[in-house]
Amino acid sequence: MDNVVADLQHDRSRLGRTSTAERVADILRDRIMEGFFKPGQQLSEEAIAKVLEVSRNTLREAFRLLGHEQLLEHRLNRGVFVRKLSADDVRDLYRVRRVIEGAAVRRKVPEEALGRLRRAVAEAEQAAAGDDWQGVGTANIRFHQALVAANGSPRLDEAMRQLLAELRLVFHVMENPRLLHEPFVERNRALLELLEAGRAEEAAPFLEAYLDDAERLLIHAYDPNR
Amino acid sequence: MDNVVADLQHDRSRLGRTSTAERVADILRDRIMEGFFKPGQQLSEEAIAKVLEVSRNTLREAFRLLGHEQLLEHRLNRGVFVRKLSADDVRDLYRVRRVIEGAAVRRKVPEEALGRLRRAVAEAEQAAAGDDWQGVGTANIRFHQALVAANGSPRLDEAMRQLLAELRLVFHVMENPRLLHEPFVERNRALLELLEAGRAEEAAPFLEAYLDDAERLLIHAYDPNR
DNA sequence: GCATATTTGTCCGTATGTATA
DNA sequence: CTATACATACGGACAAATATG
Numbered sequence: 001m002d003n004v005v006a007d008l009q010h011d012r013s014r015l016g017r018t019s020t021a022e023r024v025a026d027i028l029r030d031r032i033m034e035g036f037f038k039p040g041q042q043l044s045e046e047a048i049a050k051v052l053e054v055s056r057n058t059l060r061e062a063f064r065l066l067g068h069e070q071l072l073e074h075r076l077n078r079g080v081f082v083r084k085l086s087a088d089d090v091r092d093l094y095r096v097r098r099v100i101e102g103a104a105v106r107r108k109v110p111e112e113a114l115g116r117l118r119r120a121v122a123e124a125e126q127a128a129a130g131d132d133w134q135g136v137g138t139a140n141i142r143f144h145q146a147l148v149a150a151n152g153s154p155r156l157d158e159a160m161r162q163l164l165a166e167l168r169l170v171f172h173v174m175e176n177p178r179l180l181h182e183p184f185v186e187r188n189r190a191l192l193e194l195l196e197a198g199r200a201e202e203a204a205p206f207l208e209a210y211l212d213d214a215e216r217l218l219i220h221a222y223d224p225n226r
Numbered sequence: 227m228d229n230v231v232a233d234l235q236h237d238r239s240r241l242g243r244t245s246t247a248e249r250v251a252d253i254l255r256d257r258i259m260e261g262f263f264k265p266g267q268q269l270s271e272e273a274i275a276k277v278l279e280v281s282r283n284t285l286r287e288a289f290r291l292l293g294h295e296q297l298l299e300h301r302l303n304r305g306v307f308v309r310k311l312s313a314d315d316v317r318d319l320y321r322v323r324r325v326i327e328g329a330a331v332r333r334k335v336p337e338e339a340l341g342r343l344r345r346a347v348a349e350a351e352q353a354a355a356g357d358d359w360q361g362v363g364t365a366n367i368r369f370h371q372a373l374v375a376a377n378g379s380p381r382l383d384e385a386m387r388q389l390l391a392e393l394r395l396v397f398h399v400m401e402n403p404r405l406l407h408e409p410f411v412e413r414n415r416a417l418l419e420l421l422e423a424g425r426a427e428e429a430a431p432f433l434e435a436y437l438d439d440a441e442r443l444l445i446h447a448y449d450p451n452r
Numbered sequence: 453g454c455a456t457a458t459t460t461g462t463c464c465g466t467a468t469g470t471a472t473a
Numbered sequence: 474c475t476a477t478a479c480a481t482a483c484g485g486a487c488a489a490a491t492a493t494g
Contacts, residue, residue, distance in 0.1 A: 055484065056484090060287055060461090064291055077459085078459090078490085078492095095382070099329040152321070271480070302481090304470085
């Protein structure tokens with residue numbers, strides 16, 4: 001436990017530009033999303049403040065930011081914990097994805113967004129060829145971000161960014177990332193081709209089925225307790 | 227259980243004991259949304275901390291929360307200011323509304339949600355009859371919240387709550403709330419009737435036109451500088 | 453169930469940096 | 474350019490809640 005916190009030392013160098021609280025939040029966010037801090041784990045004020053060499057007050061501001069992003073959970077007089085998602089949370093996240101991504105595929109996707117989609121698909125295929133399933137996951141996420149960007153809305157982009165950050169909390173408690181990401185590489189390509197052909201009326205139900213399957217797969221494999 | 231009382235269920239989350247920072251954030255949020263603090267206005271740490279009798283550290287935690295909700299803007303070493311929305315922001319907010327509310331009307335709206343919609347419409351009509359345009363605005367907002375609730379997603383509910391809070395920033399810099407809210411009372415009723423009849427394929431374009439008009443009206447009347 | 457240690461919640465004083473009149 | 478006001482950040486203090494033996 002002490003060793004886990006000690007590893008944070010490496011992030012100490014990144015402090016130096018914007019407000020300290022925001023930079024601390026950035027560091028912690030990265031750590032949570034990469035699975036270094038695990039769902040359910042408590043983040044001790046004193047320990048982290050000491051290692052990052054910031055005051056407890058500043059750290060608490062950072063905690064507030066991450067709490068609002070749903071990555072941390074505040075329990076009064078108990079402290080902050082990395083959020084642990086329930087199966088219901090997963091279902092809700094997919095509900096939101098259907099709404100936001102569904103709206104995107106119903107539009108005529110601009111050429112710029114198509115370019116990003118193509119690159120994401122190529123990246124995923126390349127990673128898959130090299131058995132790099134972590135890389136496939138990252139590329140797939142980029143694919144869906146590019147998809148949402150077709151809406152042309154900064155706020156939807158931001159909402160998707162946060163949604164995917166939450167989803168990572170789920171990914172990290174699962175072993176076997178291949179099972180999770182491999183099936184969707186070719187479906188991403190298929191979806192891309194529908195969009196390139198401007199066949200929105202087919203893309204929408206295709207995406208629905210896609211997300212249904214992804215949700216089912218995730219729920220089935222997901223055990224919130226560890 | 228009484229249906230009117232059922233609406234209160236949504237406020238249940240606000241009951242639990244909370245930290246001072248969260249209660250301060252609640253107070254400030256209310257003040258901003260009621261127009262007491264005006265867009266562009268600076269919120270002085272020292273002055274507010276003194277009046278609310280909390281420490282500046284605690285107040286800063288509250289500021290972080292509201293900043294993340296887009297109601298306050300942080301300028302490094304300058305302080306926090308009530309967010310001032312641009313015309314582009316307004317357009318983006320309506321983009322998001324089309325996505326979230328559009329998804330709702332495409333569904334079969336559950337009876338429970340229909341009940342809330344009916345009550346909101348009735349409330350708006352009653353307020354309009356009494357020339358209470360502020361009340362009409364509140365009722366209309368409740369209508370759209372009930373609409374989004376048809377998605378059955380806590381996260382979309384929360385997103386809508388925040389979106390409407392941002393929109394209030396715009397409403398408050400406009401004089402003549404009647405112009406803003408009156409036209410939509412009967413359109414809300416019309417939309418409700420389409421939903422009650424289960425005519426989703428008509429409700430969707432009706433809502434689109436509705437939001438287009440509302441956005442146009444708002445953009446036209448809105449001058450970000452005061 | 454009790455006594456004790458630990459941790460959070462909150463406040464204060466202060467030093468430093470930054471923007472602006 | 475200087476002066477002033479204010480935000481930023483720190484560290485210490487203590488009460489209150491919670492965990493621990």
